[in-house]
Amino acid sequence: MRIARQGFIRDVIYVLAFLATIAGPLRAQHISLQALVTPSTVLQKDRHPVTFALHGFIEFKSLNELFVYIDLQDQRWKAAPGTDALQRQLVARDLLRRGVESRVVSMVDERPLETLLTHTAEELRAALATVKEPVPEGYAEAFLSVQQKWKHSLNCWSAAPSIPARVLSNWYPIAEGIELYGANYDSTEHFWQAVKYHPDVTVAELSTLLDVFAKRDWGPWLALIDQDPKLYFPNAYSVEFLRANLAPERLRWFQQELATHGLRPEEKARSAQQRGATAFRFTAPDEKALWGDLADTFYLVYTLSAQNDPIRKTLAEHHFNFVYLGDRKMEFVSEEFRSLMLEIWRVKYLKMARFREVISNIPIEIRLEHFLNDGDSPDIPIPQYVAYLNQIRDLARAKQ
Numbered sequence: 001m002r003i004a005r006q007g008f009i010r011d012v013i014y015v016l017a018f019l020a021t022i023a024g025p026l027r028a029q030h031i032s033l034q035a036l037v038t039p040s041t042v043l044q045k046d047r048h049p050v051t052f053a054l055h056g057f058i059e060f061k062s063l064n065e066l067f068v069y070i071d072l073q074d075q076r077w078k079a080a081p082g083t084d085a086l087q088r089q090l091v092a093r094d095l096l097r098r099g100v101e102s103r104v105v106s107m108v109d110e111r112p113l114e115t116l117l118t119h120t121a122e123e124l125r126a127a128l129a130t131v132k133e134p135v136p137e138g139y140a141e142a143f144l145s146v147q148q149k150w151k152h153s154l155n156c157w158s159a160a161p162s163i164p165a166r167v168l169s170n171w172y173p174i175a176e177g178i179e180l181y182g183a184n185y186d187s188t189e190h191f192w193q194a195v196k197y198h199p200d201v202t203v204a205e206l207s208t209l210l211d212v213f214a215k216r217d218w219g220p221w222l223a224l225i226d227q228d229p230k231l232y233f234p235n236a237y238s239v240e241f242l243r244a245n246l247a248p249e250r251l252r253w254f255q256q257e258l259a260t261h262g263l264r265p266e267e268k269a270r271s272a273q274q275r276g277a278t279a280f281r282f283t284a285p286d287e288k289a290l291w292g293d294l295a296d297t298f299y300l301v302y303t304l305s306a307q308n309d310p311i312r313k314t315l316a317e318h319h320f321n322f323v324y325l326g327d328r329k330m331e332f333v334s335e336e337f338r339s340l341m342l343e344i345w346r347v348k349y350l351k352m353a354r355f356r357e358v359i360s361n362i363p364i365e366i367r368l369e370h371f372l373n374d375g376d377s378p379d380i381p382i383p384q385y386v387a388y389l390n391q392i393r394d395l396a397r398a399k400q
Contacts, residue, residue: 031111033119033127036104037143039063040133043109050109052102054095055240056375066099067136083229091233093138100142102374105150110161116147153369154362156389158284167358168368168389171284177275178352180344181325184275186282188344193287194273195340196295196332196379198319203258203272204265205318209298210255212314218246225304237376238300245297257290295320296378299332338380345392350399359393360400368393 035041042061043050049061060066070092077083077091104112116124124147128140154162158171166172170189177184178191185191225231225239232239244250261282263272273282273291282291298320305312315321323330323337330337348355362368368389376382 031115033115033123034130036112036115037124037127037131038133039067039131039135043112045109045111050106050112052099052106053373053375054099054102055237056373057240057244060099060103063099063103064133066096066103070095070099070136077229080227080229087229092136096136096138097142097145098374100139101146101149101371104143104146105155105371107157107159107373113150116143117151119147121147149369152365153367155369155371157370157372164358164362167355171288173280173284174348174352175279177279178344178348180347183271185273186275186280187284187287188348189284189287189292190273190275190282191344192341192379193292193295194270195325196292196299196323197269197273198324199268199270201269201319202265203263203267203269206269206294207255207258207265209314209318210251210258212311213246213297213301214248214251214255216311218242221305222246231304235304238304238378241293241378242297242300242304245293246301254290254294261286292379300378303333332379338384341380341385342388342392345388346395349392349396356396356400360396362393364393364397 031043035043040062051059051061053059054066054069058069060069073095074088074092077088104116106112119127121144124143125140128143154160154165156165156168158166158169160166160169170192171187173187174185177186178188179185180188180191181195183191185194222239222243225235269291273287275281298315298318302312302315302320312321323332325340328336330340349359350356368386370382370386370389377385
């Protein structure tokens with residue numbers, strides 16, 4: 001009787017252990033292919049809608065909401081001088097494809113991509129053919145192109161499920177630090193954001209600049225760009241980035257962050273981001289959200305402002321007209337500055353053996369990608385970033 005009871009208890013323990021291993025997947029319900037391609041579907045995770053975005057900042061809960069936005073944009077540009085029907089059609093197709101990709105390659109939920117990649121193109125076509133809801137022209141083609149792309153791609157970002165993909169992120173922390181242009185940094189992200197600050201710029205100067213920005217009404221300034229298709233189309237991400245970062249609450253957040261982290265008013269912004277006596281004073285997300293977004297806001301306002309706008313003179317006085325590195329003076333939106341990314345990756349992936357081995361061992365048939373909720377980068381466009389990443393892999397493989 002005792003033996004039977006012990007066996008029963010053991011079996012119960014095994015069952016409970018098994019249930020514990022599958023509890024997570026059971027809570028996050030599987031997404032069917034039909035649900036994924038149905039425009040009205042709102043995906044849920046932890047009882048919250050899984051949102052996706054265009055240009056990183058314009059968020060949606062369903063593809064139907066995306067369709068409404070695209071229609072509104074078409075109406076907006078129809079009334080603007082200098083656009084024709086063909087150009088508007090191309091813009092709408094591009095927004096549709098990017099929106100579908102953002103829906104599938106989620107930053108918070110791996111299930112949409114899992115569903116798409118675990119079905120054949122034929123199954124996807126069949127699911128799309130049975131959608132009963134209205135869809136815009138090019139809808140099926142958008143899903144098929146996204147599926148084809150990601151069946152042969154690896155998304156390299158800091159929270160990727162794949163370890164090599166995480167390591168290939170600029171945010172990946174380097175325990176021993178990385179020596180770049182005479183200073184030590186906690187990651188390549190730390191260098192990339194720190195270099196945007198002139199060596200002499202202090203925390204107090206940044207706070208003063210933020211006071212100037214907070215006193216200005218940025219609505220009319222943004223409206224001038226919004227209504228000009230020649231300005232908006234090539235700079236859509238930058239405009240949406242500025243719309244978010246010039247908001248009063250965001251400017252106040254920058255001020256609050258400069259008052260924390262043990263920063264002193266007289267401290268130099270660039271050297272504060274370098275590795276000192278204590279490693280990882282700032283995390284990689286701190287580098288992007290505080291130092292990177294703040295510098296990008298200043299540089300983009302300088303770049304997109306009219307020549308006679310007094311804000312350009314103010315920003316130039318604080319060295320946000322050029323990026324300074326040693327004897328080099330580079331325009332922020334320039335090939336010379338962007339090529340710095342390849343230069344620092346030559347150190348990480350060609351000179352540091354452990355990183356060279358990681359990037360070299362990713363099969364050449366897999367394209368390295370970097371997709372973050374349809375966000376871009378004003379400092380280096382994602383297509384160029386991705387091209388550099390694949391180029392450095394070729395160089396690392398040759399060296400390996």
